Amino acid sequence: MASADSETRPGAREPLQQEPIPQAVKIIVAGGFGAGKTTMVGSVSEIAPLSTEELMTEASYGVDDTGGVEDKTTTTVALDFGRITINEDIVLYLFGTPGQDRFWFMWDELSEGALGAVVLADTRRLDTCFHAVDFFERRGVPFVVAVNRFDGADDYRVEEVREALDVTEGVPILLADARVRESCKEVLVELVTHVLRVRSPALSG
Incomplete structure (x- = not known):
């Protein structure tokens, strides 16, 4: 019969140290x-972000609303993708949606399984983020509004x-x-x- 300390004799395998597995979190x-x-x-x-930006063509003029951003020459036609590690337990995977009306049909699929969302607001064209606010409110997806500061705006x-934007006090708004x-x-x-606060009210008390 093996002795009680046989596990620690020379040559015995050391117990495997389990590394913390980062929790993958999808953010829109x-x-x-x-x-x-x-x-x-x-x-x-x-990481090097995946971007599907393409040069705008004459076909997009009159279709995409470029009022206020006339100098913009590219447009996202599918999605943007990136990753950032918040800490050893949480890794965020970022999915940037296309902003034009004609690509809104993609939002449902992109937002599936998302923990939360960032709505970027452009004060030169504040009305262009109304759809995003409404989209996440209707689906109960927690979100924050980030007011992107543009030069000259x-x-x-x-x-x-x-x-x-007609959002409640519970929605954080940041510059x-x-x-x-x-x-x-x-x-x-x-x-x-914000997501932790919304999903675990007891923790915020």
Whole structure:
């Protein structure tokens, strides 16, 4: 019969140390055409982001609303994809939606299984994010609103944006810069915190 300490004799196998398995979390980045979704995913992703931006052609003019973003020459035709590690337990996978009306049919599939969403608001064309707000409210997907600060755009207070979008006090609204990684990361951390607060009310008490 094997002795009690046979497991620790020279040559015996050491017990395998289990590494924490990161929890993969799907996050949607939505908003109107030209709101900065591709820029945000690219700024914050720790891997080379997958982007399906294409040059706008003459066929898109008169179809896509470019009012206020006349200098934009590319458009997302499928999705943007990136990844960021929040901590050793949580890895966020970011899916940026196309912003044009003609691609809204893709949103249902992209948002399936999503833990939460970021709605990027462009104060030059605030009405272009109404669809995103309505979409996530109807489906009960927790979201935060990130007001992307564009150079030369009017500054609005958070309260003014909340009133314009008609969202409740429970929805966080942040000022952000989609070009700056730390700013984007703060938005994502706030979203995760908001989701935990919404889904585990007892924890916030």
